[in-house]
Amino acid sequence: MYKSYIATPVIKRLPRYYRFLSELCAGGMTRISSKELAKRMGLTASQVRQDFNCFGGFGQQGYGYNIQQLKDTIGGILGLDQLQKMILIGAGNMGRAIGNEAFFNTCGFQLIGVFDKKPSLTGQIVNSIPVRHTDGLDEFCKENLPVAAALCIPNQEAKEVVRQLVGLGIKAIWNFTHYDPTADFPELIVENVHLRDSLMTFGYGIKNQ
Amino acid sequence: MYKSYIATPVIKRLPRYYRFLSELCAGGMTRISSKELAKRMGLTASQVRQDFNCFGGFGQQGYGYNIQQLKDTIGGILGLDQLQKMILIGAGNMGRAIGNEAFFNTCGFQLIGVFDKKPSLTGQIVNSIPVRHTDGLDEFCKENLPVAAALCIPNQEAKEVVRQLVGLGIKAIWNFTHYDPTADFPELIVENVHLRDSLMTFGYGIKNQ
């Protein structure tokens, strides 16, 4: 049964389903039951079926799910085929690492520009793209219309840069800073990657058994 | 009221509380009510009080919370003062970015070694530490007894490396690969950072409004 609104926990599980299904597919398997998939992923069969049925019934009673078809369907839901134009702001250590990880295309994005305000970085190559000086950001956006920006700059600079990006038509921020853009720009789509928070949570886990 | 087991959602909020309280503290504020803190963080006052009361009552009726004291208490719960020895496996783009982000000490960890199996990287400097060849991992661990490892290597190599690390006494993995160590080593403490998953979730958000 289709649902108009999909709960966040379901969305967050989709990439992991996609990953497991891709592996099963690559391994030559053609079908799988919710029970077996749940076992491999550490979920319950009930949850697997509930999750898939948010988007419609892709299974067959007595048979299970066709892996290839299920994988493609989830890929479609995640929109992996429609590549969104993304720019990267900040070509420091983290920026270069993100930029060079060649996963944009397989995750539904296309990296079209890299910017840094530090002149010494201008012209360096990140993922076959030359780093541009931030001075050229306006012109570049007006010409190329990116919808998303990965933000890998110091926290203090984040607010001002986000203001600029929003002015240039950026709709979504993949945020590696600790600045929270949602407070100032409620309409912006924001996905946070807080490595410090992850590290602290990790530490808590170690120190409490 | 103290609780013996703290729910995961509460733990995951602690670093964010710590961050906000640090900023308030740096800004010269000395006290805050659950209502005001909730408003700034986009939570409810009820949740803030529930969260803090998992660890005991640090507030005062009619007054609120002492920011400095609350910050220090949460820092203590997260164990930010007891630095755990961590090694970094993999000095590629992501490894170097993680290694160079100078946040280990402020998050409860101490980076004591960096390893890569690629000979050309041996001797390169990451965060003032020379990259060692993986051949020296055994000896290094026996001598320095790290408890945690950040894993920034290709997915296919992950399982074998984790097996080796577990053999060397590593108790916890900060995992940047897509290999799931919990399946093979249930006793291991694992904190996953799945950037691809984050990117796909982000894309879903963009494509569905």
Place this chain on the structure above:
DNA sequence: TAGATTGTTAATCGATTAACAATC
């Protein structure tokens, strides 16, 4: 047909929010 497994409803569990007496 018989067995397997789905889609879906109902029950349970856990987390968040509301309410309020206690008290600074």
Place this chain on the structure above:
DNA sequence: TAGATTGTTAATCGATTAACAATC
């Protein structure tokens, strides 16, 4: 004291799990 705000219990909400009729 009166006002403010906590700590804590109760109510609500949402997500997960269980159950089972439908059906391949």
